[in-house]
Amino acid sequence: MLRSLVLKGVYKSDQDDILRSFYFPALAAANRYDRAVGYFSASSLSEAAQALTVFIKGDGVIRLVVGAFTAQSDIDAVREGLRLKEISERIGAEMVAAVSDIDDELFQHRFKALAWLIAHGRLEIRVALRPNGIYHDKVGIISDADGDAVVFSGSANESAAALLPTQNYESINVFPTWRPELADFHEPHRDSFTRLWDNKSRGTVVIDLPTALKDNLLEVAASLDGPPDSEREAQIAERLRALEASDEAEPEARLPRAPAMIHGMPFKMREHQLEALRAWQANGYRGVFDLATGAGKTITAVYATVQMAKGIPGLAVVIAAPYQSLADQWCEILEAFNIRPLQCYISKENWHDDLQKRVLDMQGGSDAFQALVVVNRTLRTPEFQAALARIPGNRLLWIGDECHHHGSESLASALPAHAHYRIGLSATPLHYLDEERNARLKAYYGDIVFSYTLAQAIADKVLTPYNYYPTVVPLTADEASEFISLSDDIARAFMREDKGSGPPSTMLTALLMKRARVVGSAANKMIALQKTLAGRPPQQHALFYCGDGQVEMDGVDEDDGAEDGQPTRQIEAVSRLLDDEGWKVSRFTARESRRERESILQSFKTGAIDGLVAIKCLDEGIDVPACSIAYILASSKDPRQFIQRRGRILRRSPGKTIANIHDYIVVLPEDAEDVSGAARKLITGELKRVAEFSGLAENRNEAYAALRPILTAYDLEHVL
CATH class of the missing domain: 3.30.870.10 (Endonuclease Chain A)
Structure with missing residues (x-):
């Protein structure tokens, strides 16, 4: 009152x-x-x-x-x-x-x-x-x-x-x-x-x-x-005050500087972050930081910017992020370090003219410091490329967030070859199949100069410890038949291509994606999820990772875009199940607009909704530290995805002492005719994720006990 x-x-x-x-x-x-x-x-x-x-x-x-x-x-x-x-x-x-x-x-x-x-x-x-x-x-x-x-x-x-x-x-x-x-x-x-x-x-x-x-x-x-949101209003007002004050101040006052506080806590660099910077310096100011998700990659790179700005008059830092949501998060962190970047994304009209003026200032050396934040899509545009090429390379610090994206041919060619200083940031820098992609990444950024694993982050209390609960889910008879048929087609395609370490062809990629959807959208996962949730009240800050395929459901409403008894997208099925169980959830997918996602994340953080039902949009970078429980109903074989997802829920947050991960492991039914050994290949592929998750879990023995029958059946006890 x-x-x-x-x-x-x-x-x-x-x-x-x-x-x-x-x-x-x-x-x-x-x-x-x-x-x-x-x-x-x-x-x-x-x-x-x-x-x-x-x-x-x-x-x-x-x-x-x-x-x-x-x-x-x-x-x-x-x-x-x-x-x-x-x-x-x-x-x-x-x-x-x-x-x-x-x-x-x-x-x-x-x-x-x-x-x-x-x-x-x-x-x-x-x-x-x-x-x-x-x-x-x-x-x-x-x-x-x-x-x-x-x-x-x-x-x-x-x-x-x-x-x-x-x-x-x-x-x-x-x-x-x-x-x-x-x-x-x-x-x-x-x-x-x-x-x-x-x-x-x-x-x-x-x-x-x-x-x-x-x-x-x-x-x-x-x-x-x-x-x-009121906090957003306060941030805007504070930024305006700081901007006006810096415009009236001496040039030195407008330089980057480390904050006294950040996220409500006293600011202090962690030892692993300082080690990463020392390794980068020793490597000629180039290299990749392989830091576990949540270990402070952004802070590390921004601190490097602060230190370099002290010694390089007219330093220009350009930060490339894959998505607008990540770019926004960068801008928020940068402001805490007295850096107000030009946001080169959303609409060209918002940044193009200002960029031209800033580049002229950079060329003339009249600015003590400049910062740009760009998304990968804008990075490739002719307008941005032309401006980027005019920034003096001896004063250009390039930072690539989630730099594994920059191994693609289209993005690798857009990276500034003249930048003297380069930092690549990723918890998963290397692709598990595509060596050509990895070679392009190394050619630009150099070696991985420092690694900080999830095990180290948990031991150092940088990340939250977690429990892991795997549940075995058999495919239905029809799903098993389709999986085996696709596996045979994939095997024949691999034999025809025989490309060694090169990327798969379009046809082979399509077959692999189709088989992955069968596994990701297995109908019995819905039954297993319902059993997991039965008798439990809704829990706040929960994530549900779904596949982009379809599942069979009875009694689907016309509003869901399917007739009764016809397939519906898994994300819709999960959303309906949670609604029936009394959960308040929102979908978080590529279908939601940027504004919708911002509103959904705010509701999630404040507890206005219990959970997010997502496909892939939360795989990289989105900061949801309050999340304490995840249900993984679909996951690719790419280690990058499940490593990113695990890191997403292990970020530290006030009052959060333990995180919980529920994972649904797909196997073929016992009576499936498996002449080609598809069943063993399937469970072996799934176990790569299980081994990664269970190895560091607090309840690793309990997780092993839950999987032991299937491991014994396929003589795979040695995998875990």
């Missing part, structure tokens, strides 16, 4: 973070918010919406008054009940025009908060009209369920500019209503707002929100995947 907060009487922007120290805690305790912000503009609307991302989490209501220019004739007409629609439409059009072209990130985030609240019936906006001028009062009343309130007034415009001490000197005065000695200060403001809202304020006429602006807000709300 409000009375429990420690509030200052005056907040000044040169000393206080008004957003975090006042608005966030006060509105988080509120169930009602009355606000008047003066003349309508983009900045005043941003002011009105400040910290409403916190207010969204409750169920309180907001009354907002904004002012507008008008004439005496308009006031008279409205008072007489004339031309109200005409005047409202004109003002509404002016308001929409005032906000339609604003691309400021902070404004857009807060505008979405207003839109969400309007759409959910929790925000009412009215417009105050005054003749020969504007309504200009600025007052707020934050009330809680106990009847207490905090009244504040003053000059603070919570727009982007007003948040920056170097732009405007702002202050607000705060008056808690439970302090009787302050009654003469807060009561006039409360009475004034009530009169204004009720259209009883002398010299002012109040009308409802114009339809044009309300429709605009509702349109924005319809495009949202979820409510805007």
Whole structure:
């Protein structure tokens, strides 16, 4: 409640973070918010919406008054009940025009908060009209369920500019209503707002929100995947403050630097990270860091950037990530190190012109430091390639995140050959089949200069220990028949190709993928999963990894895109099963938009949903440290995939002491006719993953006992 907060009487922007120290805690305790912000503009609307991302989490209501220019004739007409629609439409059009072209990130985030609240019936906006001028009062009343309130007034415009001490000197005065000695200060403001809202304020006429602006807000709300996030608002505001402060500071203040705190903890490099950097330096500032997922590859590379920027004037760092979600995570980490990179992804219009200017500065040596973050798709474009080629190579640090992607022919040719300094980052740098790909990777980045295994990370308490629970799942008779037939076709294709270590042909790849889908989407996995979940309540922070194939299900709804008794995608089947079991889950696949994925991940992290049902989109890089349990219903034979997946759930998180992995191991049924030995090959292939997972598990003996019957049947006890 409000009375429990420690509030200052005056907040000044040169000393206080008004957003975090006042608005966030006060509105988080509120169930009602009355606000008047003066003349309508983009900045005043941003002011009105400040910290409403916190207010969204409750169920309180907001009354907002904004002012507008008008004439005496308009006031008279409205008072007489004339031309109200005409005047409202004109003002509404002016308001929409005032906000339609604003691309400021902070404004857009807060505008979405207003839109969400309007759409959910929790925000009412009215417009105050005054003749020969504007309504200009600025007052707020934050009330809680106990009847207490905090009244504040003053000059603070919570727009982007007003948040920056170097732009405007702002202050607000705060008056808690439970302090009787302050009654003469807060009561006039409360009475004034009530009169204004009720259209009883002398010299002012109040009308409802114009339809044009309300429709605009509702349109924005319809495009949202979820409510805007308060932490994101704070990050944007902090970045704006830091950016403005650095622009006014000496050039040295804009250089990268290690933070005092990161992720709420004191920052300190781990010994294995420093060892990696020493090995990289000894190798001529080139090489690959083979660090276990969650061991801090990103931090290691950024710290290298900080150190190199001290000794190389005009250093330019270019970071290439495979996906936008990973690029966003890089940008967040970089900001903690006082690095504000140009984001070269999403839309070319957002970065192309700025990139040209920055490259000119890099060529001329006028910038002390520059940073770019690009995704692999943009990296290959002619526009980015042309700009990249113009960056002086003797001042270029190239960082390839998940660098195993750069072994492909198309990406290898896009890497800057003139970059003097190169870091490759991957928990799984080498491909288990394609030696040509591995050779291209080594030719560019050099050797793996440092490795840090999962066993080391768990022993050093960098990652969380885990339990492993394998479940044997036999194929159905039809699945077994198809698997054996495909295995025979694959064997014949291998004999025809005989390409040694080269990549498989298109036809062979198609056969391998088809057989993998049979294993990944085995129908009996659904029965096994149901048994695993039976009698257990839903558990938060769970991941379900599915295949991209189909399973047979009875009674499938038409909404799932299949007739009764026909195949449906495994991810749909798993989602339905979890829904039946009372789980709140969301799918996380390539079908969801970037915005949808961001919203889903936020819901997952906060516990608004219990789990994610994914295909492949969580295999690399996505940071979900809170995850504590995984169900692996499909996995390829590529060690890269299951190593990445295991690392995904072993990241450290507050209160997380152990992780649990449930794995479903496919075998042929005992009565399958297996002349070619497909059954043994299948279980042998599956056991590569099982051996990797069980070897470091806390309950490795229990895992072995669960698999012992099948190991004995195929004389494979030696594998584990």
